[in-house]
Amino acid sequence: MKLLDTSEISKETGIPASALRYYDENGLITSVGRRGLKRLFGPETIDQLAIISLGKLAGLSLEEIRSMFGADGKPSLSRQLLHAKADEIDLQIRKLQSLKEAIRHVAECPAPNHMECPKFQKLLRIGSNKRARTESAKQNRKREYRKD
Numbered sequence: 001m002k003l004l005d006t007s008e009i010s011k012e013t014g015i016p017a018s019a020l021r022y023y024d025e026n027g028l029i030t031s032v033g034r035r036g037l038k039r040l041f042g043p044e045t046i047d048q049l050a051i052i053s054l055g056k057l058a059g060l061s062l063e064e065i066r067s068m069f070g071a072d073g074k075p076s077l078s079r080q081l082l083h084a085k086a087d088e089i090d091l092q093i094r095k096l097q098s099l100k101e102a103i104r105h106v107a108e109c110p111a112p113n114h115m116e117c118p119k120f121q122k123l124l125r126i127g128s129n130k131r132a133r134t135e136s137a138k139q140n141r142k143r144e145y146r147k148d
Helices: 006-013 017-025 044-057 062-066 079-108 118-147
Strands: 033-035 038-041
Touching: 006 017, 006 038, 006 044, 017 038, 017 044, 044 062, 079 118
Parallel strands: none
Antiparallel strands: 033 038
16 A cells, blocks of 8 residues: 655645645544654545545535544445535525526616616615624524533
C-alpha cells in the first residue's frame, strides 16, 4: 500500500492541505503516520475526500458527512439521510425556480415603476421574511451554543 503525504493528496484532489489537516483533526479522514512534518494517508483517503466533497456540495453538515463513514473509515451511507437531503434539494430547486420566474417578470414588467409592480412587492416581502428568519435562526444557534 502506497502512502500519500498531505501535499500529494492535496495535489491529486485539489483540496488545500489546511482542509486535509482540519478533516483529520475532526475525524473525517485519518492519517496513518508522518513523513517529517507531513501527515501520511492511505489511498482510500482519495475516495473519502470525494464523498466529503459531494456531501458538502449537497449541503450536508460535517457532522452528517462524518456519520457517512463507519469506524473503519469505509463509506456507510444512510439511505434515509440521502433521501431527506434529496427532498430538501427538490424543495430548494422549486423555490429557486419560482424566484427566477419572479425576477424575470420584474425585469420585463411593464409597470412604469418597479414599486408599483405587485410581483416585485411580493419579491420584496419574501426577501425581508427570509432575512428575518435567518436572523432568528442565528439568535437560536447562539442561545444553544451558550447552553453548552
